[in-house]
Amino acid sequence: KKTTTAKKAAPAPAAEGFALDVSVEQFKESIVRNLNTTLGTDAEKASDKAWWGATAAAVNELVFSRLSQTQKTHLNKDTRAVHYLSLEFLMGRLMGNNLQSLGLFENAAQALKELGHEITDLAEEEPDMALGNGGLGRLAACFIDSLASLNYPAIGYGIHYEHGLFRQTIQQGRQIERPDSWREYGNPWEICRPESTQEVPLFGYVETVFENDGSLRKVWHPGSVIKGVPWDIPIVGYKGTTVNILRLWESRASEFFDWDAFNAGAYKDAQGEQNLAETVSKVLYPNDETEAGKQLRLVQQYFFCACSLKDIMRRYKRAHGDDFSKYAEQIVIQLNDTHPTVAIPELMRVFMDEEGLNWEDAWAICQQSFAYTNHTLLPEALEKWPVYLFERVLPRHLEIIYEINRRFLDEVEAQWPGDDAKKIKLSLIEEGAQRMIRMGNLCVVGSYKVNGVAAVHSELVKADLFPEFYEMWPEKFVNVTNGVTPRRWLKACNPRLSSLISDTIGSDWPGQLDKLVALKPYADKAAFQKKYMQAKRENKLELVNTIRELTGVEVSPDAIFDVLIKRLHEYKRQHLNLLHILALYRRLLENPNMDFHPMVFLFGAKAAPGYKLAKEIIFAINKVADRINNDPRIKDKLKVVFLPNYRVSLAEKLIPAADLSEQISTAGYEASGTGNMKMALNGALTMGTMDGANIEIAEEAGEENMFIFGLSVDEVKETKAKGYNPWDYYYGNPEIKAVLDWLDTDYFTPGEPGALSAIKRSLLDGGDPYLVLADFESYSEAHKRANEMYKDQKAWAKSAILNTAQMGKFTSDRSIEDYVDRIWSLKKCDVK
Numbered sequence: 001k002k003t004t005t006a007k008k009a010a011p012a013p014a015a016e017g018f019a020l021d022v023s024v025e026q027f028k029e030s031i032v033r034n035l036n037t038t039l040g041t042d043a044e045k046a047s048d049k050a051w052w053g054a055t056a057a058a059v060n061e062l063v064f065s066r067l068s069q070t071q072k073t074h075l076n077k078d079t080r081a082v083h084y085l086s087l088e089f090l091m092g093r094l095m096g097n098n099l100q101s102l103g104l105f106e107n108a109a110q111a112l113k114e115l116g117h118e119i120t121d122l123a124e125e126e127p128d129m130a131l132g133n134g135g136l137g138r139l140a141a142c143f144i145d146s147l148a149s150l151n152y153p154a155i156g157y158g159i160h161y162e163h164g165l166f167r168q169t170i171q172q173g174r175q176i177e178r179p180d181s182w183r184e185y186g187n188p189w190e191i192c193r194p195e196s197t198q199e200v201p202l203f204g205y206v207e208t209v210f211e212n213d214g215s216l217r218k219v220w221h222p223g224s225v226i227k228g229v230p231w232d233i234p235i236v237g238y239k240g241t242t243v244n245i246l247r248l249w250e251s252r253a254s255e256f257f258d259w260d261a262f263n264a265g266a267y268k269d270a271q272g273e274q275n276l277a278e279t280v281s282k283v284l285y286p287n288d289e290t291e292a293g294k295q296l297r298l299v300q301q302y303f304f305c306a307c308s309l310k311d312i313m314r315r316y317k318r319a320h321g322d323d324f325s326k327y328a329e330q331i332v333i334q335l336n337d338t339h340p341t342v343a344i345p346e347l348m349r350v351f352m353d354e355e356g357l358n359w360e361d362a363w364a365i366c367q368q369s370f371a372y373t374n375h376t377l378l379p380e381a382l383e384k385w386p387v388y389l390f391e392r393v394l395p396r397h398l399e400i401i402y403e404i405n406r407r408f409l410d411e412v413e414a415q416w417p418g419d420d421a422k423k424i425k426l427s428l429i430e431e432g433a434q435r436m437i438r439m440g441n442l443c444v445v446g447s448y449k450v451n452g453v454a455a456v457h458s459e460l461v462k463a464d465l466f467p468e469f470y471e472m473w474p475e476k477f478v479n480v481t482n483g484v485t486p487r488r489w490l491k492a493c494n495p496r497l498s499s500l501i502s503d504t505i506g507s508d509w510p511g512q513l514d515k516l517v518a519l520k521p522y523a524d525k526a527a528f529q530k531k532y533m534q535a536k537r538e539n540k541l542e543l544v545n546t547i548r549e550l551t552g553v554e555v556s557p558d559a560i561f562d563v564l565i566k567r568l569h570e571y572k573r574q575h576l577n578l579l580h581i582l583a584l585y586r587r588l589l590e591n592p593n594m595d596f597h598p599m600v601f602l603f604g605a606k607a608a609p610g611y612k613l614a615k616e617i618i619f620a621i622n623k624v625a626d627r628i629n630n631d632p633r634i635k636d637k638l639k640v641v642f643l644p645n646y647r648v649s650l651a652e653k654l655i656p657a658a659d660l661s662e663q664i665s666t667a668g669y670e671a672s673g674t675g676n677m678k679m680a681l682n683g684a685l686t687m688g689t690m691d692g693a694n695i696e697i698a699e700e701a702g703e704e705n706m707f708i709f710g711l712s713v714d715e716v717k718e719t720k721a722k723g724y725n726p727w728d729y730y731y732g733n734p735e736i737k738a739v740l741d742w743l744d745t746d747y748f749t750p751g752e753p754g755a756l757s758a759i760k761r762s763l764l765d766g767g768d769p770y771l772v773l774a775d776f777e778s779y780s781e782a783h784k785r786a787n788e789m790y791k792d793q794k795a796w797a798k799s800a801i802l803n804t805a806q807m808g809k810f811t812s813d814r815s816i817e818d819y820v821d822r823i824w825s826l827k828k829c830d831v832k
């Protein structure tokens, strides 16, 4: 659906000094030519989609030459490179980003205008590339942007899913999942590379061959082989001349069609084989922070790891032949969470079974090549695979894991002689009725570095998750705090604020975000405050239109826009926000003239399809929203909006318009968060717990420029250790009791009392595992402070500016430099 452009259009960004020398006229010529030669249409009859496609083709004309130049340079210089293995890359749209990186956004916008089109409208034609669930996948996208922008040789490897994260619609308040067919009509940004196709063995059995010299050799006889076809997405570095690639593997049947089976009348069998192979890259698993545990998921993991390692090996051998002594010098493989762990035994298998290396040499190379990023402490996200499943799908890998484990347990014995409890705890195999492989442990054993994603999280990784491993190898554990690319998350998504910043302090900040600190002296200046708040207001006006178009709800730009956008999960506590909204509603019903600045509560969230309570929370938000938005008694002082189908392109509209950024996870549960960084960068004040990167945001922005509430990490632990009883809060706080009891009535679901009771049940009978009730009062107090402060627009503007000014640390460029210093040891490689 198209979004009407704002009443007052955003200023065209200033022409970039580094821009390619492509004039508006040349851009026009290229677009019109591509309409004709690439899209097979012409300016008179072309649809918006065709105009968008022609513009993409015009951009590609500039990008592809840089891509081949980058590849030639990396090959000639034989550079060390990072290979970022991730099951998820949540890319969003690419047009705006690519144009920004080339410095040509302004010329392209002008060219399209002269051809009768608004670039912002055409941008809506581009489907989001939603090949990820949430934070982890979006982080991977920010990282490959920064790697290219900083001229580091890097490749992202992932899966070319036919269907990305499901499209969410809301029907009668409930989430309905629909397939996401992002490339139904093709994708102009990708290039198929059939010449680099790989074959991936699966299933079968392992034969032990006794050689004449008395040695043993293992031969894996796979039961099936599938093909991996690579699709390359060019990743255009900001300002730089580097264009790296994101290589995504698509699965295909190894023989396109089994003609013999077909001719013999076994049409179904032939078809069946092909279906199986093509299912592998069919769909992204929609579980965020929950292990899926299904055979297909394991096959996906192995498929993309095996293809990627073969690709890495092909490139390595081109430069070094069979001399593997330089492998770990040239290659670093970053495991984005445990999802690609199987790459470790796979590389061992390749070295030993295919390249003839002995165990010691192969293991030494592996241990120096892999590094692992942990993104969560949640037990349900820590992957474990049943041994029987592994044995069926990857019999040779299971043998290798057993041998890694045998040798590792010898080290444990050396460290803690005779301590069997330690061995049981640390073993790569969890014993029990169902024997399981612990992928996290395998990652730690097989990697030379392990990092968490925010300071507090990295400490908890050492202290709570892997304490014994930390004792064994303290130097392995490091922190790299996450970051976000300021090109997408400020420059492109918030042109009003970006122009104001560039006009005030110059235009270097997108590549050097710490330059924003130069805004600090302006935080007190009335004239700057006015312009800053004006930009925010215009962004809010634009969002008002979007909200109306998407939901029909009318909201006022004068209200405080309170934004909670992230995956739906109990630990993220969307229900804490909801209970507080109910409390505000009650207070307003009791006293409609209460001193209260009007608020609009905005939610965006997808729930994993099988996560029942998360879906009930979405339902409850929508039902409460219906009632509140249509209640004339509260005189529009409160509005609640659930925006359907939350995704990157919707985030780009919400973030610039946010006043308050809700970051309200139970302390100790959100590893880092990155939405918190994006919103603070765009001048929203954080309403947050001392969790994940909120802690570092507070260090940078100043606690006085945020609304901090709730139990700290240690207090959460203490509360739980003492024996937390949510009923104490229910009986101890009449407001909590009233709002929870309200959910049992039919006030929000006429004729259906109890339709929203699931939340109350989980909080009381379910023990409130995420301490929602314990934090309620402090959350409510923090909101009172925020509401009060908003009335003083100058004070608010000052804090908002200070947030923007002090977010320099949270650029993903800094994260990448930290990875380079602490883990990757890469050298920049200039591309002429």
Ligand code: CBF
Binding pocket: 134, 135, 136, 139, 288, 289, 375, 376, 453, 482, 670, 671, 672, 673, 674, 692
């Ligand atoms: O590190 C990136 C993000 O990853 C998660 O989304 C994840 O999938 N485990 C975490 O939940 C976030 O805290 C983190 O920012």
